[in-house]
Amino acid sequence: MTQQEALYKYLLRLGDNALIQSYRLSEWCSRGPILEEDLALTNIALDYIGRAQNLLQYAAAIEGKGHSADHLAYRRAEHQYYNNLITEMPRGDFAYTIVKQLFISTFEFLLYTELCHSKDEAIAGIAGKAIKEVRYHWTHSRDWCYRLGKGTAFSNDKLQQAVNDLWMYTGEQFEMGAEEEMLSAEGIAFDNKALQSKWLEMVSTVLTASNIQIPTESYMQTGGRKGVHTENMGHILAEMQYLQRAYPDATW
Amino acid sequence: MMMDAIIIENAFQEKIDRDLCIEPKDQMPEKYRLHLIRQMSQHAHSEVIGMQPEGNWITRAPSLRSKQILLAKIQDEGGHGLYLYSATETLGISREEMIEQLHSGKAKYANIFNYPSLNWADIGAIGWLVDGAAIVNQVSLQRTSYGPYARAMVRICKEESFHQRQGYEIMANMMKGSTEQKEMAQDAMNRWWWPALMMFGPHDSDSPNSGNAFIWKIKRQSNDVLRQRFIDKTVQQAELIGLTVPDKDLKWNEEKQCYDHGAIDWEEFNRVINGNGPCNKQRMDHHIKYHNEGAWVREAAAAYQKQINEFN
Amino acid sequence: MSTTDTQLDLWEVFIQSRPGSHYTHAGSVHASDNQMALQNARDIYTRRNEGTSIWVVPAKYVTASNPEDAGMFFDPSNDKMYRHPTFYKMPEGAKQI
Numbered sequence: 001m002t003q004q005e006a007l008y009k010y011l012l013r014l015g016d017n018a019l020i021q022s023y024r025l026s027e028w029c030s031r032g033p034i035l036e037e038d039l040a041l042t043n044i045a046l047d048y049i050g051r052a053q054n055l056l057q058y059a060a061a062i063e064g065k066g067h068s069a070d071h072l073a074y075r076r077a078e079h080q081y082y083n084n085l086i087t088e089m090p091r092g093d094f095a096y097t098i099v100k101q102l103f104i105s106t107f108e109f110l111l112y113t114e115l116c117h118s119k120d121e122a123i124a125g126i127a128g129k130a131i132k133e134v135r136y137h138w139t140h141s142r143d144w145c146y147r148l149g150k151g152t153a154f155s156n157d158k159l160q161q162a163v164n165d166l167w168m169y170t171g172e173q174f175e176m177g178a179e180e181e182m183l184s185a186e187g188i189a190f191d192n193k194a195l196q197s198k199w200l201e202m203v204s205t206v207l208t209a210s211n212i213q214i215p216t217e218s219y220m221q222t223g224g225r226k227g228v229h230t231e232n233m234g235h236i237l238a239e240m241q242y243l244q245r246a247y248p249d250a251t252w
Numbered sequence: 253m254m255m256d257a258i259i260i261e262n263a264f265q266e267k268i269d270r271d272l273c274i275e276p277k278d279q280m281p282e283k284y285r286l287h288l289i290r291q292m293s294q295h296a297h298s299e300v301i302g303m304q305p306e307g308n309w310i311t312r313a314p315s316l317r318s319k320q321i322l323l324a325k326i327q328d329e330g331g332h333g334l335y336l337y338s339a340t341e342t343l344g345i346s347r348e349e350m351i352e353q354l355h356s357g358k359a360k361y362a363n364i365f366n367y368p369s370l371n372w373a374d375i376g377a378i379g380w381l382v383d384g385a386a387i388v389n390q391v392s393l394q395r396t397s398y399g400p401y402a403r404a405m406v407r408i409c410k411e412e413s414f415h416q417r418q419g420y421e422i423m424a425n426m427m428k429g430s431t432e433q434k435e436m437a438q439d440a441m442n443r444w445w446w447p448a449l450m451m452f453g454p455h456d457s458d459s460p461n462s463g464n465a466f467i468w469k470i471k472r473q474s475n476d477v478l479r480q481r482f483i484d485k486t487v488q489q490a491e492l493i494g495l496t497v498p499d500k501d502l503k504w505n506e507e508k509q510c511y512d513h514g515a516i517d518w519e520e521f522n523r524v525i526n527g528n529g530p531c532n533k534q535r536m537d538h539h540i541k542y543h544n545e546g547a548w549v550r551e552a553a554a555a556y557q558k559q560i561n562e563f564n
Numbered sequence: 565m566s567t568t569d570t571q572l573d574l575w576e577v578f579i580q581s582r583p584g585s586h587y588t589h590a591g592s593v594h595a596s597d598n599q600m601a602l603q604n605a606r607d608i609y610t611r612r613n614e615g616t617s618i619w620v621v622p623a624k625y626v627t628a629s630n631p632e633d634a635g636m637f638f639d640p641s642n643d644k645m646y647r648h649p650t651f652y653k654m655p656e657g658a659k660q661i
Binding site: 022023026027029030031032033034035036037038039042043045046049050052053056069070073074093094146147148150151152154155158239240242243244247249250251252 | 318319324547548549551
């Protein structure tokens, strides 16, 4: 594997996480629990689309085959997407979305903080922009955890259920692939494993303050990083890629 | 009491006649207040229900750019609903009550959103025609007599200026594209043109609510005047990109310097208003469903607020 | 449904558009607590770079003057021109500070 190939795959991974997360968040449009929150979730979705665009554009440039960001977003086959499984989990109820966002934002906060110092200037630039967005996403989901966790017995149950259901999808975020090993040795990427204990500490602090039990389950699902997805992914792509696939020659 | 009411009404009308804004704490005739609540809440509901036909295409938007634009646009509609709800709340009705009136059918929303969005060009047509029609109407409302309503409209018009353009851009791109894309664009044009014309409401001669609305300067220009303005601008844009306006009677009137158009199907208009449009039930069911699904979240937030107030 | 439903409390939003400038009323949001009110205000009123700082105030704590009092409140300052610099004559040739 050349460094170029490693970088291409790494950018796809970061880009796909943003792309699929934006897909799920955008599903909230006109479905929020209150109008204000509808707009808040859409704002987060827009941040992610922007990030996906930047990362996939850079990936396309590294790939060097003259593809566009859209080509990468809309024309790959399922096994060529490398997002973490957690991003493709369904929209679920509001508690589920908030917990998912907390788990992902906490990881992204730690990762993008490090990537701001990447030796790859383009990555550092993207990270510098992303970290501001991530801090807001994190605060937003943390505050909602407090409200749901301490609000009513019903909302506490919902939040606990979401934490339990999503827990086994959190471990994959810290896995390292060969390309990440190579790139982190060069100071371009960062060692995901090194973020895990800090992640657990941050998440536990929020959940404990929300009267939520931290799951003791230790089995973690994996696969997305290797292109082996949950059944959700095919449905996402069928919908997302519909026009691009049905009219391959059209420009939109 | 009678005398007081007359004095209030005279002072109020004098203010209106001097083109002064009415503000929430000013005295106003009850009929003016109720007229505003009806019109403004209907306007707010329209923005919110209008999120649905466009939302139908978010997950299928064909490029990252188009998805971004669409999402930002729908978000704007939600924001505009929110500004309008707030402005209406200054008249002494809560958002809870307004939503309840929407769900019970007492409050209406714009008829246009009872039509389905069937292909991607519909997103173009909605932006270009529906927002185009809305903006003609809203520009005129920036000078409406009720201050909070006028201020909301100023903000809304400023934000909406990109909506019509992005819709037209989609249509123009599709008309430059493949045969299939052109067909989609023309199909969307055929389905949205007439409902867009109906957005301006009945002809002036059949407009039941207009009398007071003019005297009170809530409404500044008549349905037919606004409709004509929209047609004259839009027909030219359609021709420029090669779209056919689906009206065989449409022709330029040299004498009046505007377009004459064919008869609007008011039977269809009334049928849809009375609940029998393609999507009336679907739109309302969607709103009720997600409103109800959000109830526990709102309750939790309210319960949490009580706790932090107690313990702080 | 309607008796237990809530759209949360109403808050008034003030935005400072540039550092150093005045805070101006932008509109309202619904929110349960002050953090939510701030975040909602940010999400709704600063989507187009409109702000550098936000105040939120529960609407119930805003007291507005009565239109009937406008006369006694505001008219008495009409005739106090001596509060304005243009009221004073400067000797010709004097430089402005």
